[in-house]
Amino acid sequence: METQRDGEAGGLLDVRGLTKVFGTLKACDAIDLTIDRGEIHALLGENGAGKSTFVKMLFGALEPAAGTIGWKGRQVTIPTPGAARRLGIGMVFQHFSLFEALTAAENIMLSLDEKAPIMQIAERARALSKTYGLPLDPFAHVGDLSVGERQRIEIIRCLLQKPDLIILDEPTSVLTPQEADKLFDTLETLRDEGKSILYISHRLEEVKRLCDRATVLRHGRVVAHCDPRQETAASLARMMVGNDVEAVSRPADAGGAHEALLEVSGLSRPAANPFAVPLREIRLTVRAGQVLGIAGVAGNGQGELFEALSGEALQEHAGVVRIRGMDCGRLSISGRRLLGAGFVPEERLGHGAAPHMRLSENLLLSRHATDGKSLLGPLGTVREGALTAAAERIVETMDVRMSGTDPEAAALSGGNLQKFIIGRELDRQPAVLIVNQPTWGVDAGAAARIRQALIDLARSGSAVLVISQDLDELFEISDAIAVMHDGRLSAPLPIAEASFEKVGLLMGGAAPGHTIDNALDNATEQA
Amino acid sequence: MMRLELVKRPQRSALFSAVSPLIALVLTVAAGAVMFSVLGKNPLDALYYYFIDPLRETWSLHELAVKAAPLILIAVGLSVCFLSNNWNIGAEGQFIAGAIAGGILPVVFPDFQNWSVLPLMMLMGVAGGAAYAAVPALLKARFNTNEILTSLMLVYVAQLFLDWLVRGPWRDPGGMNFPETRDFHAFAILPELLPSAGRAHWGIVFAVVAALVLWFVLRKTLKGFEIRVLGQSPRAGRFAGFSAPRMVVVAFLISGGLAGLAGISEVAGAIGQLQPSISPGYGFTAIIVAFLGRLNPLGIVAAGFVLALSYLGGEAAQISIGLSDKAARAFQGMLLFFVLGCDTLIHYRIRLAGRATARRREVAQNV
Incomplete structure (x- = not known):
């Protein structure tokens, strides 16, 4: 204009x-x-x-x-996003705003200011997707599309407004390395056109x-x-x-006979709701001294796997999940904790911690069953002194920064709360620790500290399972990496054999060259 | 076009959180004064009869305790429900169910007379109220029904069932066809505390003991922690290993049992028989008591006396200056309104968002 x-x-x-x-x-x-x-x-x-x-x-x-x-x-x-669009500023958000039950073209139509027939919009979207190398079927339902494809809808929706400036917020955080490469090609094309x-x-x-x-x-x-x-x-x-971020050090595995502390065999779980991912025949083993990383694009069943392992969702047969050699598929989360397992969920506020409760109360949240002797008195009374002391110990060990003594969980920054939640589990030296997204949204210094703590826990003889979307993180701390895609788990790649490319292909759903069974054998031989 | 928006405050003021019930009381009194003057009464007179006159004599203080007992008993039970995010609106029905269950002994078995009758009646009252509350609880735990609707609707079932009982099978054979049961015999009467001074009976003692016990459970024990966690963040509660469906049942059983105890104490203490109507809405007013007491059992004891005063004051104002008894209900409603309003404004502030302003700015900038 x-x-x-x-x-x-x-x-x-x-x-x-x-x-x-x-x-x-x-x-x-x-x-x-x-x-x-x-x-x-x-x-x-x-x-x-x-x-x-x-x-x-x-x-x-x-x-x-x-x-x-x-x-x-x-x-x-x-003054408004509409005004920004009219000026020629477009934005692709990190969290998409798409209706899952509608098609790609319908979603695009909803965001346009002009009224145009759906076929015309679909045609324009198809043309744009061809020009910029963003393959997209305008009539596919969003619910059926992968995260990468959904992002393409958002980008095309943005391009249809003919913006001069496109703002992309962390676009590769949800992509496989290969998908990211394609996105970079598109962005370079756009730059060459003067955008x-x-x-x-x-x-x-x-x-x-x-x-x-x-x-x-x-x-x-x-x-x-x-x-x-x-x-x-x-x-x-x-x-x-x-300042310089301390590099995480991963000392070599001490060697020797390693007991399998967490074993999962044939774990399947139907989808709990239409947008959940069913788990299919998941097998994994984590041995003492080992960190197993689970990579994958968000929404491929990681959350469902965590709930199944933690006991928030029970299994049909007790033998499907074994912790320290004990069948625990029918045990609740408290029962699994009593076997020596610790859990750190992805959501900090509202899942790992109750937002409006004090830190000491949030300590009780995950420790009341395992530490009943020290934290609880007669008649089920809570020993507030012991609780506060334990919370202070964790705050000090993990260097949790906060204002005032014993504030509400919601008053801490994300990184500091995460340090507390991880410290809460580390404090009892769990034999098995299962962590989902350990450093999501945590600043670099705190992230390094958390990663080091996870490695140190493994090296002291525990089994650590880390679910993460951050490949850099997994390569930094894992002894082997397995990949989740569409509710299935690939065979673990020993870290020496893993590369960004191999893991990336698995994240995109490419079938690996070997089957799960012989890879498991390989892994067993190695161990 | 103007729009009202509630914007969450970054942090809430500790001072205002503490004094909010008092602010609500002051606002209610002020709004009540306006209401009285609109009704053509001198607001100062009305407020005097409402809040001062009932406190001037010993016997009326006893009356205050009679009214406060059921309110406190029911409200401390409701606090367990509300803290665990279970919305039991049917305490009135559980109150009636307790009164009926406890009334079985003196009404159906009038010849069974010894010292064990009264304790048995109390236990049966608790059981009756708890059993009646178990219906919405099991429906919610099993089928995820909305407990607000089911518990509320069961109130009318209980009221009509009591009505049918006292007009039909339980009607006093020697009662000249009045719709009421026979008078409870002496072993079935809850004794008065100081018979020479007034009518206050053991119900108020039950209420204070229940409040103390629940205060201890809620503040000091793991069970209380479980109740609060499941109410505030159910997912964190599940992560802690607590069962939300089990908590639904526990919370309803506690509050139903206490409402049932209130019911049997009322008929065995204050009334002495079953009648078509045995409650001036205690079960609903107790919701106001629970919130005015900030869901803290000790606060509820104080709040129970305040609301009991509004009942007495309503009667006094009706007698002395001819104020309609509906005015007392309106008064209680205003109190709940201001309590909830104050609580909301502690957490949120109101913003007037003019869409027109935004559009004007946009247009100006495009020119």
């Missing part, structure tokens, strides 16, 4: 001094950022650095407290590979503008975190 201005100096977006304050926290503090036409610009920062707040202001979802937004050479205010992209990520390798410039945020401030190609992953990480 403003073609006559296109010639101006290549500058597309010119943000100056953008500030947003929540209560006493300056989420964004005088942020400057410029984006040229035909540029892929990275916005880097740890969780809580202010990235999301910043782009929400650009997209009209939050109102800035101060600062200006220059767009194509003139100042604008962006600009603001690329939010904390994955340094892909930023180095893809982006022309980068802006690094820390605690709501810009700490650097740089050319990521001139930097190393380590130097970028240092800018993000502010």
Whole structure:
């Protein structure tokens, strides 16, 4: 709509001094950022650095407290997402907003301002998907599509609005490495056409590979503008975190005979609701001293597997799950804890912890059965002194930062609460620890600490099962990696044989070259 | 077009959380004064008869205890339900069921007379109320029905069943066809505490003991922790190894049992027989008591006396200045409204969101 201005100096977006304050926290503090036409610009920062707040202001979802937004050479205010779209700013969110029961084309139609017949929209979507190498069937139901395909719908929906600037929020966090490669090709095509992209990520390798410039945020401030190609992953990480992150060390397995502490054989579970994933014939073994990683794109049955292993969902036969050699498929979560297992679920608030209860009460949540002797007195009374002391011990061991003594769980930051929840289980030295997404949304320093703690627990003789979508993390801590896809679990790849490519193919559902059975044999031979 | 939005406060004020029931009381009194003046009464007179006059004499203090006993007994039971996120609205029905079950002995077996009758009646009252509450509980635990609807509807079943009993099979043969049972015999009467001073009976002692016991359970024991966790975050409760369906049944049995005890205490203490109507809505008013007492059994004891006062005050105002007895109900309703309103505003603030403003800004910027 403003073609006559296109010639101006290549500058597309010119943000100056953008500030947003929540209560006493300056989420964004005088942020400057410029984006040229035909540029892929990275916005880097740890969780809580202010990235999301910043782009929400650009997209009209939050109102800035101060600062200006220059767009194509003139100042604008962006009161609503609709206004952002009309200016030519499009956004693809990390969490999709699609109706599962509708088709791709219907979902696209719902978001368009114009009224156009569905066939015409489907045709335009198909044409776009061809141009940009984003294969998509417009008439497929969203519920049947993989996460990667759903993301394509969001991208095409965004492209149909003909934006000049596309904001992508952590787009590869839900993709396999191969799908991510395809996405990068698409983004490069878009750049070559003169479109600009603001690329939010904390994955340094892909930023180095893809982006022309980068802006690094820390605690709501810009700490650097740089050319990521001139930097190393380590130097970028240092800018993000502010100091060097200690590398996690994984000492070699001590060797010797290893007892199988967690054994699962033929675990199947029907889908509990229409959008849950059924589990099919899952087998795995985790031995003392070992960390087994389970990779997979979100929504392939990881949550269902966790519930089945923890005993929140029971199995039909007791022998399906064995902990320390005891059949426990019919035991409740407390029964499994009493056998020596510990569990850390993916959701921190509302599952791993009750949000409005104090930390000491949240300690009781998972420990009342196993530590009844020390935490409970006569008549089932709670020994508050013992409880507070135990909570303080965990806070100190795990370096949990918080304000005041014994605050509510919801008052802690995500990373600190996660440290507490993991520390709560580590504190009792569980023989088997099952963790789902140990460092999701946790800052780099805390994440390194948690990963090290998991390795140390395994090396001290426990079996550790880690379910994660973060491949870097799994490669850092696992002795073997198995992949979940569509409710099935692949055979474990010993870490020496695993590569991003192999794991990525399995995440995408490619059948591995070997069957589960002979791979299990291999793994057994190795152990 | 203007829209009202509730926006969650980042943190709630500890001070206002503590004084919120008092604020609600003050607002209720103020709104009540407005209501009285609209009804053409002098608001100061009305408030005097409502809140001061009933407290001036010993016998009326006894009356206060008579009214407060069932309210407190029922409300402490309800606090267990509400804290565990089970919405038992049918305490009135459980109250009646307890009264009927306990009434079996003196009405059907009037010749069975010895010291064991009264304890048996109390136990049967508890059992009757608990059994009646078990119906919505099992329906919820097994079929996931909405307990608000089932428990409420069972109130009317209980009321009509009692009505049928006292007009039909249980009618006093020597009672001139009045719809009431025979008077309970002396062994079936709950004794008065100080017979020379007033009518207060052992019901108020039961109420205070129940409140103390439940306060201890809720605050100090693992069971109380289980009740609160399952109410606040059911998924975290399941992770802790607590069973939500079992808690539904436990909570309903506790509150039904206490409502049943309140019912049999009322008929064996204050009334002395079964009649078509044995409660001026204690089971519903107890919901207000539970929330005014912030679901804390000790707070509920205080709140029970406040609401009991509103019953007495309603009667006093009716007699002395001719205020309709409906005014007392309206008064109680306002109290619940302000209690819940204050609690909401502690957690949320109100924002006026004008869609028109947003659109105006958008248009201005596009020009």
